[in-house]
Amino acid sequence: MKNICVFGLGYIGLPTAAMFAHHGANVIGVDVNQHAVDTINQGKIHIVEPGLETIVKQAVVNGKLKASFIPVHSDAYLIAVPTPFKGDNHEPDLSYIKAVSKVLAPLLEKGDIVILESTSPVGATEKMVEWLAEERSDLTFPKYHEPDNEADIFVAYCPERVLPGKVVEELISNDRIIGGMTKESTKKAQEVYRIFVEGDLLATNSRTAEMAKLTENASRDVSIAFANELSIISDKLDINVWELIELANHHPRVNILQPGAGVGGHCIAVDPWFIVNQNPDEAKIIRAAREINDSKPNWVIEKIMAEVNKLKKQGVEKPIVALLGLAFKPNIDDLRESPAVHIAREMLDVDSAEVLLVEPNIDKLPKTLEFGTLVSLSESIDKADIVAILVAHNEFKKEDLKSNVSVIDAVGIM
Incomplete structure (x- = not known):
């Protein structure tokens, strides 16, 4: 060859x-x-x-x-x-x-x-x-x-x-x-x-x-959906999901994944739908997992908006929201099917808040976010009233946040 x-x-x-x-x-x-x-x-x-x-x-x-x-x-x-x-x-x-x-x-x-x-x-x-x-x-x-x-x-x-x-x-x-x-x-x-x-x-x-390719990614999607659903339940019950998963994973036959802002990328966010499309009556668990993971970004948006409304009631006319991360996974520049991009796109349409976007792995925003403002991490931290961590980039793990800032940590790096 x-x-x-x-x-x-x-x-x-x-x-x-x-x-x-x-x-x-x-x-x-x-x-x-x-x-x-x-x-x-x-x-x-x-x-x-x-x-x-x-x-x-x-x-x-x-x-x-x-x-x-x-x-x-x-x-x-x-x-x-x-x-x-x-x-x-x-x-x-x-x-x-x-x-x-x-x-x-x-x-x-x-x-x-x-x-x-x-x-x-x-x-x-x-x-x-x-x-x-x-x-x-x-x-x-x-x-x-x-x-x-x-x-x-x-x-x-x-x-x-x-x-x-x-x-x-x-x-x-x-x-x-x-x-x-x-x-x-x-x-x-x-x-x-x-x-x-x-x-x-x-x-x-x-x-x-x-x-086999579809099965591998559908299997991972189901596992992530369990973690994401667990994070929503834990939030409702006032339980720290990260501690909960760490404790549960001490069981010798349990290995729960980490929840996040959703599921993105060209594989896990896409491949299971190919199975569902061809087998709509049989692929019940696979469909449910896709729906759970596809809905997780909207849950994150609800958490952000709850903080925005809280600050507005306290007299902040237009809270500044910094969204940290746009890639679909840590430390890459790939934005395909990224839940963080979905969150950013929805938040840019909100009139009650100013939105700053942070993604250290890109130089300019994609067309879907062309009306947004891409800023450095340090600038976003200086200006923000609310910080939402959407991707666990290494840069974000090193940053000290202001004591008076509201933080929504969707990926558990805090």
Whole structure:
């Protein structure tokens, strides 16, 4: 596998492309984002991920990694593009995968392999094969129900399972699920990932691999929902939920997670809905967990507004509220599906309070918060009447708050 083409140079695609290049493959990374392409070709990165820029720079300098708008023929094609929702029913939007399939199909030659990494509903890999086959009637493609049959093109689904902030390390060390449409496709995909993966390469079929990815994140979502629900109950009963969880976790078979302002990111906040959408009558616990976690930001807003109204009754005409953190998890710049962004967006519409936004990992606010004011941590603390800690960034743990400020700590760092 000397030549690899990666579609999508975001939080997963770029580290994956860089890792292949770092281990000797010739990699073309394809993206529609002009800024991303230009930045990568300068040996820099357009995202925050510890350790990644050094690898990208070296790969670009060595001529092993190049970003482009146009794909070229390769031995292996990896697709790592978004799969968002469409409509109000959390229906998966596979249009990005379809668009890549149409662009990729003319390049295919017998013996090539196409690997889908994008988090997808069960059956998405088969749908991708349909789109490829529509464009290339001269080639044969694998069929899910014929795992022993050979085809001209190999196809597999291989989900990522890395933690933002530790992507470089976990891409190498984590086990990977390799779900081929056929047995030969699985073996071919294993050859691709063995270029840099040191973890086990676990063989299965494409549907099981798709469901495994969704299952992993739905399981975590359910566990977080329990912690978030526990925090709401504890608040009502005047119990410190952080102490409660710490005590309960001393039980040898109990491991309760930490509650937060909600659940965000491109995985846990999204993937369980793919299961619910396809199985609306059966996915009862998964749906309930999603609803609990999706509602938690509104509970945090209610807590903030209670403090705002209290101060107004005390004579503060327009209390200043500092919202600390916008990313979906600590110490990264990723705002996708972030509950903190939802809270900020709602609070900016409140006329009775002035809102200051603090996010040390970004230089400017996204369009959804374009009417907000991004300030430094120290400035926000100096001015604020109310501080709401929404993300447990390291910077926030070191800050001493004024004694007269009201604090809503949604993440337990106080």
